[in-house]
Amino acid sequence: MTTTPDITIIGGGIIGLLTAREFFKAGATVTVIEKNLAGQESSWAGGGILLPLYPWRQADAITRLALQSLKLYPTLASQLNTETHIDPEWTPCGLLITKNPDIAAAVDWCTANNISFQEAGADFFNALETKPDNPLWLPEIAQARNPRLVKSLKQDLINKGVTLIEHCELKAITLENDRITAINTTSGRFGVNQLIISAGAWTGQLFQQLFSATAPASSKAPSIGALPPASMQSPAIAGDAPKIFPVKGQMLLFDAEPDTLKFMVLDGDQYLIPRRDGKILAGSTVERDDFNKTTTTEARNRLNAFALNLMPSLKSFPVIKHWAGLRPGTEHGVPYIDKHPKISNLFINAGHFRNGLVMGPASAQLMVDLVLNRPTAVAPEPYKLTRPTNI
Numbered sequence: 529m530t531t532t533p534d535i536t537i538i539g540g541g542i543i544g545l546l547t548a549r550e551f552f553k554a555g556a557t558v559t560v561i562e563k564n565l566a567g568q569e570s571s572w573a574g575g576g577i578l579l580p581l582y583p584w585r586q587a588d589a590i591t592r593l594a595l596q597s598l599k600l601y602p603t604l605a606s607q608l609n610t611e612t613h614i615d616p617e618w619t620p621c622g623l624l625i626t627k628n629p630d631i632a633a634a635v636d637w638c639t640a641n642n643i644s645f646q647e648a649g650a651d652f653f654n655a656l657e658t659k660p661d662n663p664l665w666l667p668e669i670a671q672a673r674n675p676r677l678v679k680s681l682k683q684d685l686i687n688k689g690v691t692l693i694e695h696c697e698l699k700a701i702t703l704e705n706d707r708i709t710a711i712n713t714t715s716g717r718f719g720v721n722q723l724i725i726s727a728g729a730w731t732g733q734l735f736q737q738l739f740s741a742t743a744p745a746s747s748k749a750p751s752i753g754a755l756p757p758a759s760m761q762s763p764a765i766a767g768d769a770p771k772i773f774p775v776k777g778q779m780l781l782f783d784a785e786p787d788t789l790k791f792m793v794l795d796g797d798q799y800l801i802p803r804r805d806g807k808i809l810a811g812s813t814v815e816r817d818d819f820n821k822t823t824t825t826e827a828r829n830r831l832n833a834f835a836l837n838l839m840p841s842l843k844s845f846p847v848i849k850h851w852a853g854l855r856p857g858t859e860h861g862v863p864y865i866d867k868h869p870k871i872s873n874l875f876i877n878a879g880h881f882r883n884g885l886v887m888g889p890a891s892a893q894l895m896v897d898l899v900l901n902r903p904t905a906v907a908p909e910p911y912k913l914t915r916p917t918n919i
Contacts, residue, residue, distance in 0.1 A: 532719040533557040533691065535899070536711070538698050538734070539726035540566030542674075542884045543877055545681040546892035547726060552688050554896055559691040561713060563730075566694055567678025570728050571884060573777065573853025575801050575811050576671045577792055579623060580861075580883050584630065584637035589862045589910035590883060595641055596890035596906050601670065604889055605677075611687065614680035617673035617804055622791040623666045624652050631662035644668045658795050658838055671792060672885055673803055701738050706872045722899055724875045729819070729854040731864075731878040735769035768913060770864045772879045774819050775857035778827040779811035780835065781849040782842050789839065798834045808842065810835040821852045857881050865894050865911040875899060876913065 535551045537544045540562030548558045560566070578601060580590050605618030626648075628634045638645040648663035685692060696715040701708050710719050727734050786806035793800045801809040813827045828850050835842050858864070861881040868874040877895040880887050890906055897904040909915070 531557070532721055533559040535559070535722050535724065536561065536718065536720045537724045537726055538711075539728060539731070539878070540682075540692065540694065541569055541726065541728050542567065542571035542678060542681070542888045543728070543880060543891060544724075544726040545571075545678065545685060546888045547724060547877055547895050548685055548690050549681065549688075550892040550896045551899075552685070552690055554900060558685075559693065559718070560685070561693045561696050561698065561711075561718075563697040563727075564695065566682050566692060567675075570853045570855050571678050572675050573779065573851055574674050574855075574882070574885060575779065575799065575809055576674045576677070576885055577623065577794075577799065577801060578618075578670045578672060578886055579666070580886055581794060581797075581799075582625075582634075584633045587860045587862050587910070589860075590887065591637075591641065592906045592910075593863075593887035593890040593894070594883065596893070597887055598670075600889040600893070601672070605672065608677075608680040608684055612680045612683040614676060614683055616677035616680045618670055619672075619804060620668055620670040621802065623669040624648055624791055624793045625664045625666070626653075626656070626658050626793065626795045627661040628664055629661055631664075634662075634664060638664075638666070652791075655789070655841055656793065656795075656839055669792070671801055674885065677885070698734065698738070703871070706870060708871060708873055720873070722873050722875065724877055724895065724899075726877045728878060728884075729772065729774040729856040731856060731876065732770050732772035739769065768869060770876055770879055770913060771858060772864070773816070773857045774854040775881065776815040776817045776820065776852055776854055777812040777882075778815075778823055778831065778850065778852045779809055780828065780831045780847050782808045782810065782835065782845045783848040784808045784842065784845040788841065788845070793838065795834075795838050798831070800835060800839060807848075808835075808839075808845075816857075819854060821854060823850050823852050827852075855881050856884075862915075863887065863891060863911055864913055865891055865898070865908065866913045867898060869914055 534556040535558045537548055537560045540560050548560050551558045580586050605616050609615045646665050648665040696713050698713050700712040702710040708723050784806045789802040810831050856879050858879040863879040864876045894906050
């Protein structure tokens, strides 16, 4: 006999995995369904700086989740390392921001949010070629190594007995009145109690696919996988789809030696991130290119030129990897973390744009608080599906 889990999560990226872990901690049974391999999309592809880029230029809703996550990361990383023996390489190596023409706003933001900062002196630029403009040194800002973080999270969930179903695509739902009772997937039919969609860049598309041709049943629900007649379709439900779109980012990895660069550097719109083993990541592009993850020579050349111009010593090290990922973009970069306004057991936790790792632990915590009707550490209003566009 198959038991229906308390929570079913569609999407096995960083947000889905963290949300599953948080539900498990709350005593729930959890199943995670991922259309490919867990953590292999945007979560794997990102840089891992645990601070939004120039956070004083972004919506306060991003700051609230980021700051709460910063409190959670040290314990999370330590527990994952201890329990899985896969070190996510949470490393508080510090962040140098070379150009801050809006220095007053930067200082005000750091002061208001208790982020340690200081003026960056000439010693920071010994190996760098750039024109500093009110440079800031944030000594406590950390990074996580994305692939190792998702590997450790995946292993942690498996160890805990969370069900993880990979290579399984959601195809249709059964909706009875205002409640989803089952889902149809490429791996079969599953009953659901509470359903959470955390499908990253594919979330908006998935909502449109599922709800443009599905409506509450009158006397009998549509069969799983079958489209109801036009008279039963519900454009109102489809209209509640989150406005999430794919934004491609391309990155390079240099095979540098340990201590070639000891801290992260943000220079204009691009950055260098040194890993513990010495490798240095250069990123990234921001491209609206639908669901195309193809890398391009143009982007490679641009990133390579940025990296070599900023840090000429990188000319001694080869580029060993060039890849692209699809971020889940939203207006203002603010995610949706909310209960669906018309379907009583459907929730969303998606749309984190460039900040899935940065906001992930707090987003998972907020999602679980909302589902379980617990007090929230972060005010939930800015993340609603029905929020105004001028956040």
